[in-house]
Amino acid sequence: xxxxxxxxxWDSHVVVSKPxxxxxxYINTHFIHEVTSPQAFDGLxxxxxxxxxxxxxRATADHNVPTIDQHLPIKEAxxxxxxxxxxANTKEFGVELYGLGxxxxxIVHVIGPELGITLPGMTIVCGDSHTSTHGAxxxxxxxxxxxxVEQVLATQCILQYRPKRMKIEVNGQLKKGVVSKDxxxxxxxxxxxxxxxGYFVEYAGEAIRSLSMEARMTICNMSIEMGARGGLIAPxxxxxxxxxxxxxxxxxADWDKALAYWETLYTDADAEFDVVLTFDxxxxxxxxxxxTNPGMGIGVTQHIPSLTEVDDKEKPSFKKxxxxxxxxxxxxxxxxxxxxxxxxSCTNSRIEDLRMVADFVKGKKKAEDVVVWIVxxxxxxxxxxxEEGIDKIFEAAGxxxxxxGCSACLGMNEDKVPAGMYCISTSNRNFEGRQGPNARTFLxxxxxxxxxxITGKVTDxxxxx
Amino acid sequence: MSKTFQHLxxxxxxxxxxxxxxxxxxxxxxxxATTRDGFGENLFRDWRFDTNNEPKKDFILNNPIxxxxxxxxxxxxxxxxxxxxxxxxxxxxxxxxxxSSFFADIFKNNALNNFILPITVTDEFLDKIxxxxxxxxxxxxxVDLEKQSLKIVATGEEISFDINPYKKACLINGYDDIDYLxxxxxxxxxYEASREFNF
Numbered sequence: 001x002x003x004x005x006x007x008x009x010w011d012s013h014v015v016v017s018k019p020x021x022x023x024x025x026y027i028n029t030h031f032i033h034e035v036t037s038p039q040a041f042d043g044l045x046x047x048x049x050x051x052x053x054x055x056x057x058r059a060t061a062d063h064n065v066p067t068i069d070q071h072l073p074i075k076e077a078x079x080x081x082x083x084x085x086x087x088a089n090t091k092e093f094g095v096e097l098y099g100l101g102x103x104x105x106x107i108v109h110v111i112g113p114e115l116g117i118t119l120p121g122m123t124i125v126c127g128d129s130h131t132s133t134h135g136a137x138x139x140x141x142x143x144x145x146x147x148x149v150e151q152v153l154a155t156q157c158i159l160q161y162r163p164k165r166m167k168i169e170v171n172g173q174l175k176k177g178v179v180s181k182d183x184x185x186x187x188x189x190x191x192x193x194x195x196x197x198g199y200f201v202e203y204a205g206e207a208i209r210s211l212s213m214e215a216r217m218t219i220c221n222m223s224i225e226m227g228a229r230g231g232l233i234a235p236x237x238x239x240x241x242x243x244x245x246x247x248x249x250x251x252x253a254d255w256d257k258a259l260a261y262w263e264t265l266y267t268d269a270d271a272e273f274d275v276v277l278t279f280d281x282x283x284x285x286x287x288x289x290x291x292t293n294p295g296m297g298i299g300v301t302q303h304i305p306s307l308t309e310v311d312d313k314e315k316p317s318f319k320k321x322x323x324x325x326x327x328x329x330x331x332x333x334x335x336x337x338x339x340x341x342x343x344x345s346c347t348n349s350r351i352e353d354l355r356m357v358a359d360f361v362k363g364k365k366k367a368e369d370v371v372v373w374i375v376x377x378x379x380x381x382x383x384x385x386x387e388e389g390i391d392k393i394f395e396a397a398g399x400x401x402x403x404x405g406c407s408a409c410l411g412m413n414e415d416k417v418p419a420g421m422y423c424i425s426t427s428n429r430n431f432e433g434r435q436g437p438n439a440r441t442f443l444x445x446x447x448x449x450x451x452x453x454i455t456g457k458v459t460d461x462x463x464x465x
Numbered sequence: 466m467s468k469t470f471q472h473l474x475x476x477x478x479x480x481x482x483x484x485x486x487x488x489x490x491x492x493x494x495x496x497x498a499t500t501r502d503g504f505g506e507n508l509f510r511d512w513r514f515d516t517n518n519e520p521k522k523d524f525i526l527n528n529p530i531x532x533x534x535x536x537x538x539x540x541x542x543x544x545x546x547x548x549x550x551x552x553x554x555x556x557x558x559x560x561x562x563x564x565s566s567f568f569a570d571i572f573k574n575n576a577l578n579n580f581i582l583p584i585t586v587t588d589e590f591l592d593k594i595x596x597x598x599x600x601x602x603x604x605x606x607x608v609d610l611e612k613q614s615l616k617i618v619a620t621g622e623e624i625s626f627d628i629n630p631y632k633k634a635c636l637i638n639g640y641d642d643i644d645y646l647x648x649x650x651x652x653x654x655x656y657e658a659s660r661e662f663n664f
Binding site: 026063064079154157163193197 | 481482483484486488489492493494496497498499500501511516539540541544545546547548549550552567569570571574575578579588629630631641642643645646647649650652653656657
């Protein structure tokens with residue numbers, strides 16, 4: 001019997017497999033950032049051991065950094081301390097750091113791909129659940145905890161049980177105004193925030209295949225929001241074209257050798273999955289979430305489920321969620337006033353996202369009482385946006401392009417949505433308090449977020465494109 | 466935090482909410498510490514305290530009737546962020562066991578790596594536990610890791626739970642993953658040497 005893409009990569013990375021033990025899996029690339037690494041470095045110090053393979057670890061500062069005036073010292077003392085500790089730790093242990101001010105600095109899941117560090121067939125981990133993003137290249141990539149960060153620093157390996165395999169096929173073609181973020185929000189709304197727990201997902205089908213690398217990253221990024229260990233997409237010409245020529249991508253003879261290997265990275269026709277789910281792209285409309293987990297999503301023209309449509313067991317959580325959101329069961333979101341718009345995060349802060357927003361808002365003006373934060377994913381995205389004049393388009397529309405970081409996705413820096421306010425956000429989580437204490441989040445695509453920025457309310461973007 | 470786990474008899478704190486994510490367990494703004502200590506203070510911070518930092522009376526951790534070393538929660542506990550701080554907060558607060566009908570993968574690993582035992586039970590058994598505590602907040606649960614059994618002491622109802630044998634041994638004996646991985650150094654180096662295409 002043939003193998004899945006996942007199994008091909010996993011099997012070629014197993015260092016030791018003993019009955020009763022989890023597999024010791026070799027890790028090709030380990031990304032670290034300031035929030036989940038200090039205790040791991042501390043652990044190495046206590047054991048008196050070095051980082052085993054320094055060249056396979058890359059660091060950046062993203063979670064805590066301000067998105068304005070990055071040339072000044074970080075104001076908030078604890079954030080500053082964490083970022084300084086990352087600098088000190090990477091220096092002491094000999095790890096490459098793209099810190100604040102470095103031209104490669106940015107959100108860890110944005111910089112890996114854009115620098116050509118993320119490659120097909122790799123195993124990639126990071127102390128961040130959205131590491132699944134890198135799966136878009138046909139890599140096994142998943143988020144880990146700090147104890148596991150320490151394992152990887154110490155041994156370049158991680159202990160893991162092999163997850164089950166799920167295939168999600170999206171066939172057909174997307175309709176106008178519907179983008180990759182809508183695909184993933186749609187899938188999660190169908191299978192719930194825990195629908196893929198225990199599985200590693202492979203995305204396939206015409207609608208996935210036709211996506212750009214950036215759009216594929218958005219899909220893989222949110223695999224974790226349905227509980228999946230990770231998600232991946234088999235590499236193809238789109239993947240190879242994206243990688244070629246990037247800073248750390250293989251060159252010359254190494255490229256040819258790599259390409260020959262990458263071309264073997266697909267799921268064999270007779271390979272079996274534990275679960276196969278199939279969706280039709282034509283069924284998907286622009287999506288928006290109404291609740292406090294990413295599974296609570298609807299098409300923008302649909303209504304929030306009424307109490308009679310909710311399972312009895314789920315009613316208490318459902319009610320709690322809507323109470324937090326200040327929304328009524330059975331009501332519509334269309335036309336609901338929005339206070340903040342956040343375009344950014346490892347889900348949607350790449351150059352293509354900014355281009356999509358710029359194309360849409362060109363010649364339009366922001367609604368007066370809406371605050372719009374546009375946060376590029378990296379210094380390189382920021383520079384590219386400026387080169388293309390995207391920053392000028394934003395300014396003309398009344399927006400401002402900030403500096404790179406995780407920003408209002410999780411509000412660890414100053415970019416917090418005030419209590420009770422509604423924010424339409426291109427990020428990945430609408431959990432209670434995620435964007436700030438008592439802040440209320442509607443997850444949507446960059447296009448839908450841009451539309452809300454213009455109209456000041458939840459809008460069906462299809463009417464404007 | 467204890468570095469082993471074998472057996473426990475304790476009352477439990479029930480939170481019958483589903484999809485409790487790690488942002489609720491420990492909000493992001495409390496992730497700025499650089500050690501593993503002190504996170505218990507901010508466990509369920511925004512459910513426990515209002516914006517003036519006053520305890521919210523209706524939240525169960527603020528109700529002195531409910532206490533113990535076992536946390537019982539609705540399905541899909543620990544979803545969301547990979548922050549191990551969630552496990553540190555739960556352990557630092559004093560919980561040694563978390564019971565749910567379903568755990569998010571990363572949280573489960575993080576808990577085990579901190580010698581906190583996540584026990585997955587059926588939806589039916591979870592309901593029985595919630596009912597037992599509702600009937601009597603002093604109801605005790607007995608956890609025996611060696612036997613892999615969980616018992617509601619008052620009713621004698623018992624269920625066996627799964628745990629992988631490696632992690633079970635780690636918990637009982639206080640081993641950790643890094644000790645094991647460090648012992649594989651020769652194998653790791655020969656794996657590296659054998660790879661024709663090692664990125």
